[in-house]
Amino acid sequence: MNNANQQKAHLVIVGNGMATGRLLDELIKRDANAYNITVIGDEPEGSYNRIMLSPVLAGETELATIINKPAAWYAQNNIRFVAGVRANAINRQAQTVALADGSCIAYDELVIATGSRPALIPATNQHLQNIFSFRTIEDVNSIASCAQAGRKAVVVGGGLLGLEAAYGLAQKGVQVTLVHRSKGLLNRQLDSGAGEFLQQVMASKNIQFALGTEVAAFNSDALGGSGFASETLKSATLTNGETIECDLAVISTGITPNKELGQEAGLACGRAIIVDDYMTSSDNCISALGECCEHKGETFGLVEPIWHQCISLAEKLCFKRNVAFVNPVVATKLKVSGVQLFSAGEHLTGDDCREIKMVDVKNKIYRKIVLRNNRIVGVVLFGDTRSGADYFELMQQAVDVSSVAALLVMGKAFYAEQLQAAQNLNQCANQADFSQADSLNTASVTVSKNANNDIAA
Amino acid sequence: MTVQKSQLANVIASDNRADIASKTVKTTCCYCGVGCGVEATVEDNRVTAVKGDELHPANLGRLCVKGSSLHETQSNPNRLLQPMLHGEATDWETALNYSADKFKAIVEQYGPESVAFYLSGQLLTEDYYVANKLMKGFVGTANIDTNSRLCMASAVVAHKRAFGGDVVPGNYEDLENTDLVLLVGSNTAYAHPIIYQRIVKAKAARPNMKVVVIDPRRTATCDIADYHLAIRPGSDAFLFNGLLGYLADNNALDSEFIANHSEGFDEALSVAKAQVASVEQAAVMCDVAKNDLTAVYDLFAKTTKAVTVFSQGVNQSSSGVDKGNTIINCHLATGKIGKLGAAPFSITGQPNAMGGREVGGLANQLAAHMSFDNQPDIDRVASFWRAPNMAQGEGLKAVDMFQAVHDGKIKAIWIMATNPVVTMPDANFIREALEKCELVLVSDCIANTDTGKLADVVFPATTWSEKNGTVTNSERRISLQKGFLPAPGQAKHDWQIISEFAQKIGFEQAFNYTHPVEIFREHAALSGVDNGVDVGTNTRPVRGFDISGMQHISKQAYENLQPIQWPVNSHKPNGTARLFEDANFFTASGRAKFVPISARFPQMPPKDNQVIMNTGRIRDQWHTMTRTGSAAKLLGHIDEPFIDIHPADAKRFGLAHKDIAVLENRGARYLGRVNVSDSQRVSEVFVPMHWNDNFASSSRADALVNAITDPLCGQPEFKHSPVEINPYNAQWSGFIASELPVTPNADYWVKIPVDKGYKYRIADTVTPSNWSEWLTEQFPLVSDWVELTDSSQAFYRKVGFIEGRLAVVLNIARGNEQPIENRWLEQQLGEQCDLNQRFAVLAGVAGEGVEDEGPIVCSCFQIGAKAIQTAIEGGCCSAEALGEKLKCGSNCGSCIPEINGMIRAFSPQHAAKQA
Incomplete structure (x- = not known):
């Protein structure tokens, strides 16, 4: 370290997940020398792509390839990386962070990016062996070590991660039963029509389902036994009374923001640490980012809005520029081989909405577009997700799509030309002449003049 | 041009049809009354192509789009191939025995007036002759009428009143050699395209030739008109009465002709003038501008050579005979008859309406232009036929005939080659009549016609390319419709069916024909019996129709008959191009007759809330x-x-x-x-x-x-029916495209054959509660469906596949707005569809890059409106230029009026002129 570094303000980032990785990129892109940076992470690895854990579990991707920032990268970029250590507390007065190893790091600017942890379920005996979360590389390694072909697993949670975990296990030859509280899979992203197709496709990948029920209890050899940690999981009893034999269980029922670090330091919190449009918490020197923050009542579980947060935060930190974070509409994708799924906006059709839907039972294709006031407000695509991005754009731009309503769901190739024409026509509606050409006494031959070419008008 | 110029292209005298595989055969078109010569290419017992016979005098190589498509209507999925008895297939013996026994019993019990035949201008002369002979000579009734009653019965009587015989004086060459063509109640461009093309060509060659169209409608025919008089419907006779007065007032009469070759002029003129005293009055009666009317009157007065073409617009009227006579009166008054380029010219609708008239196929005719109001004629025919039960008076004409069926007076009817449940006035009444009738026999080449569905027995008949016999066109030209393909299934020729039936009811001797030439010879011989020609030095024929010159025709000559215009007799062995050149008529006096006419408007005027249909x-x-x-192209x-x-x-x-x-x-x-x-x-x-x-x-x-x-x-008065008109309150509209025919469960449906199946345009005032179920019920064989729904129910689509091939498409929109169709979608029927195509057929469009052609304007080359419009906008500003660029209009030419209309609408030059 040289002298110049000593004089620079010290930026401390607590947490080393995907948000931090991205924030570092955004900062370096703007001004690599703006701060002395310290990153504190409780996992030993550098920032990795958590989204890719499912393919790793399924054996479709190598662990090494998902680590974006190995330890060496931090060194190369003059970033101090404190790995495998938790931050225990913040002293806002002193502007320091106390670590689990007893050390204390001073900051000028602090970013809390502690992420989230798996949500808890009310089942009893969750302490039994071979019950896992699905959140970290360590989780994946543990699950993988216990997931030999022929074994039986219960996966709790029919959201994106739960489905991916179930798929990953099934790929390894494990007999999987997925338990989900709702009657429909991915019920936060899909309506029942797409959910049913999804279930059929997942069933064809050797996954069984127990829907509309929860795990009441995990059981060891000795049912209702003494609860020693050494006891091994043997089955799960559901609230509907059914008991499912299992050798392992993965619980993936959503996330709980890790807001405690901020909350204990007295930052304003709701479900997470509350931030303004520039990711600033109730303390001007402290920002929060990613799954641990709460913006306008919303918390975050998908990467795309977090990328936007990173930009807003980097602008503020590097340039003191106020680039407001706007929570974008986000599309969902499920990383299960052979399953195409796209969901954005309102996936359930409200009473004030119009729903256009295409269903191809044989090919298990389901495409639904939800309109309000002739604008797309929701998209659910299953089985064939082409044009998803195009719908997304139309949705974001609030384009009036009424002129192509019947073609919309088939994709851009079918509606684009007509939509463009309708937009052009709208622009010159007042000049247009729609006079009918005289059809010379024939019934079906009517050739209307091209409005733009009609110079006789 | 004389009639014998065409060469023998192929001498086909063999009855062994298989001999003639892969050859070109000369025959005659089976559609309208123009009677065009056709060269058919035959390969493996199929007609694979047709073109116009360049040597046939009627068309000189041209064919209209219907004629050009003859080969495409050969394999009709609805072809009738075996006799049907009460809806079940049976054999000939059973079908004929049942029919003959029943028919005979009815005649025995109720007398000959209790049976009837209803024939058709589609029949060949030989078929017609045998049917007429059986009924009038052997069964003993003249209850034999024909759909020609709906077509030109008016002209027949008008001719007889004026000329003493049912004779069309002129010919098609007169249309080309005249200086003025008046087309009255005749959309020639559509109904007789080749005649129209000949007029178009003549006018192009001689632009001074004038064309006047007299028609309440501005039809495609008006494309070449110098004047179009859009007259009040049914006012034709007022117009021509007015013209007669105008001619008299303006020194335009042919006094020599009137004095020496006619009678009754003064009375005709005074009746006409009493009713229509002036051009002003005529203009009021006809509801046209006086200036236009005067101009047309003046043209007629000043033009020596004029042809007045009239057809259904004049004929289909409650005063059609009178209208015809007002036209003829004007031609007689100016001597515009019997001369090159001058004639009143009735154009018939059907291929053999004229042949039917010649054999006496109408209830008020006898045979060979002889009539029931002349006892020697009756006796002459009876004696020639050796007829045991010769009818002694006229029978019931079509409308009265079906009334008698409805009343139960006629208990057996045999309908041949026509579809009266569709074509007769008050057609639902005809359906009722047939439903009640004790014995309904139908001969047809098509199964399940609206009429055939009501029959007790349906006989499978041969059709064009299979049947062998003669037809006569509108200019008295007899041509051979050649049989060169074997009869399919158990089909038989109509003359055979009638003859076998005649034998079964006890007339073996008179109906033992083995070949149509035998019938033709008999017919030709009858036309010459006591017909004046060969009696002493008196060579004036008594009857116009005389083909005695062909009564000994050899089978080979018959099989290779060259088109020939009657009369054909010892004096005119090569036929007669034009009649009345000597101003000798077939009346007793030999003079033409003026018929005094008090013009009448149609009988039933519309009420306030009605329109005239x-x-x-x-x-x-x-x-x-x-x-x-059955030809997608023609739709x-x-x-x-x-x-x-x-x-x-x-x-x-x-x-x-x-x-x-x-x-x-x-x-x-x-x-x-x-x-x-x-x-x-x-x-x-x-x-x-x-x-x-x-x-x-x-x-x-x-x-x-x-x-x-x-x-x-x-x-009947087909051209003037007061009707109520109202919007159809469609709650939904749409279409089904399907490989297989269905009967859509919708109040409104139209079946449109397309290349690979059928399209149904559908609509209803009541919306089904469940579209999916609705469609699934119509197509129980389809299980693989893709569905597009709209919660606001503005549209609904569903597409069905069988083993991955597109089987059916349903596309529905709310209200009256018809969903967009295009030909690309129809062409996907039966095609294997990948995922992209499943999307595309649901969208109803091919996606990027494929544009629809729009409605077809040129049927021959299948050129769509969009391509033509684009070419016009790109600078093609004449029909010829478009023809060179796109080929449109360069075959039959019947789309040229429409193309000209598009040029007027879209040409940049034209638009500039308008501005």
Whole structure:
């Protein structure tokens, strides 16, 4: 370290997940020398792509390839990386962070990016062996070590991660039963029509389902036994009374923001640490980012809005520029081989909405577009997700799509030309002449003049 | 041009049809009354191509689109191949025995007046002759009429009154050598395209030649008109009475002709002038501008060579005979007859209406131009036939005949080659009559015609390319329709069926024909019996129809008959191009007769809330579509029943262009798509006559026609039916495209054959509660469906596949708005569809890069409106230029009026001129 570094303000980032990785990129892109940076992470690895854990579990991707920032990268970029250590507390007065190893790091600017942890379920005996979360590389390694072909697993949670975990296990030859509280899979992203197709496709990948029920209890050899940690999981009893034999269980029922670090330091919190449009918490020197923050009542579980947060935060930190974070509409994708799924906006059709839907039972294709006031407000695509991005754009731009309503769901190739024409026509509606050409006494031959070419008008 | 110029291209004298595989055969077209020569290419017992016979005098190589498509209607899926008895297939012996026994029993019990034949201008002369002989000579009744009653019965009587015989004086060359063509009630461009093309060509060669169209409608024929008089419907006779007075007042009479070759002029003139005293009055009666009318009168007065072509617009009237005579009166008064380029010219609708007239196929005719009002004629025919039960008086004409069937007076009827349940006025009444009738026999080449469905027995008949015999066209030209393909299935020739039936009811001797030439010879011989020609030095024929010159024709000469115009006798062995060149007529006095006419308007005027419904042909269809309806190509131009209506009426009745509207009369309903067009007069609508229950749910126009007939000839008033008109309140509209035919469960449907199946345009006033179920019920074999739904129910689509191939498409939209169709979608029927194509067929469009051609304008080359419009906008500003660029209009030419209309609408030059 040289002298110049000593004089620079010290930026401390607590947490080393995907948000931090991205924030570092955004900062370096703007001004690599703006701060002395310290990153504190409780996992030993550098920032990795958590989204890719499912393919790793399924054996479709190598662990090494998902680590974006190995330890060496931090060194190369003059970033101090404190790995495998938790931050225990913040002293806002002193502007320091106390670590689990007893050390204390001073900051000028602090970013809390502690992420989230798996949500808890009310089942009893969750302490039994071979019950896992699905959140970290360590989780994946543990699950993988216990997931030999022929074994039986219960996966709790029919959201994106739960489905991916179930798929990953099934790929390894494990007999999987997925338990989900709702009657429909991915019920936060899909309506029942797409959910049913999804279930059929997942069933064809050797996954069984127990829907509309929860795990009441995990059981060891000795049912209702003494609860020693050494006891091994043997089955799960559901609230509907059914008991499912299992050798392992993965619980993936959503996330709980890790807001405690901020909350204990007295930052304003709701479900997470509350931030303004520039990711600033109730303390001007402290920002929060990613799954641990709460913006306008919303918390975050998908990467795309977090990328936007990173930009807003980097602008503020590097340039003191106020680039407001706007929570974008986000599309969902499920990383299960052979399953195409796209969901954005309102996936359930409200009473004030119009729903256009295409269903191809044989090919298990389901495409639904939800309109309000002739604008797309929701998209659910299953089985064939082409044009998803195009719908997304139309949705974001609030384009009036009424002129192509019947073609919309088939994709851009079918509606684009007509939509463009309708937009052009709208622009010159007042000049247009729609006079009918005289059809010379024939019934079906009517050739209307091209409005733009009609110079006789 | 003489009639014998054409060469023998192929001498085919063999009865062994298989001999002639892969050859070109000369024959005659089976559609309209122009009677065009056709060269058919035959390979492996199939007609694979047709073209116009360049040596045939009627068409000189041209063919219209219907004729050009003859080979495409050969493999008709509805072809009748075996006799049917009460809806079940049977053998000939059973079918004939049943029919003959029943028929005979009815005659024995109720007498000969209790049976009837209803024939057709589609029959060949030999078929016609045998049927006529059987009924009038052997069964003993003249209850034998024909659909020609609906076509030109008026002209027959008008000719007889004026000329003493049913004779068309002129020929097609007169149309080319004249200086003035008046087309009266004749949309020649559509109904007789080749005649129209000949006029077009002549006018192009001699631009001074004038063309006048007299028609309430501005039809495609008006494309070449110097004047179009859009007269009040039915006012034709006022117009020609006015003309007669004008000619007299303006020194335009041929006094020499009137004095030496006619009689009755003074009375005819005074009756005409008493009714229509001046041009002003004529203009008021006809509701046309006086200046235009004067100009046309003046043209007629000053032009020595004029031809007045008249057809159904004149004939189909409660005073059609009189109208015909007012036209003839004007020609006689100016001597415009019997000369090159001068004639009144009745053009017939059907291929052999004229042949039917020659054999006496009408209830008020005998045979060979002999008549029931002349006892020696009756005796002459009886003696020639050795007839045991010669009818002694006229029989019932079509309308009265079916009335008698309905009344139970006629208990057996045999209908051949026609579809009266579609074509007769008050057609629902005809259906009722046949439902009640004890014995209904039908001969047809098509199974399940609307009429055939009501028959006890249906006989499978041969059709064009299989049957062998003669037809006569509108210029008296007899040509051979050659049989060169074997009869399919158990089909037989009509003359055979009639003869075998005749033998079974006890007339073995007189009906033992083995070949049509035997019938033809007998017919030719009868025409010469006591016909004056060879009696002493008196060479003046008594009857116009005389083909005695061919009574000894050899079989080979018959099989290779060259087109020839009658009379053909010892004095005119090569036929007669033009009659009355010597101003000798077939009346007792030898003079032509002026008939004094008090013109009459149609019998039933419309009420305030009614419009007048006019009926007629469209360009690419023939009659009830049983044949032309099977060629997808012929439905590309107009594929749906329609209602032409003036913009003011559309507004008055709340009708939007392309909506469906309902016409109603006598409890019958006609549904058609509204075509707003100022080619119609106010308060008048035009509908096509072709559609029937096989092609549409409720579009038989003739069911709305009142059974009002001309008292002289019995021809019904098809052109003037007061009807109510209302919007059809469609709750939904749409289409089904399907590989297989269905009968859609919808109030409104129209069947449109397409290349790979069928398209149904559908609509209803009641929305099904569940579309998916609705469609699944119609197509129980399909299980692989893709569905597109809209919660606001603005549209619904569903597409079905069988083993990955597209089997059916349903596309529905709410209200009257018809969903967009295109040919690309229809062409996907039967095609294997990958995922992309499954999306595309649901979208109904190919996606990027494939543009629809629009409606077909040129049926011959299948050129769509969009391509033509683009070419016009790109600078092609004549029909010729377009023909060179796109080929459109360069075959039959019948789309040229429409192309010219498009040039007027879209050409940049034209637009600039307008501005």
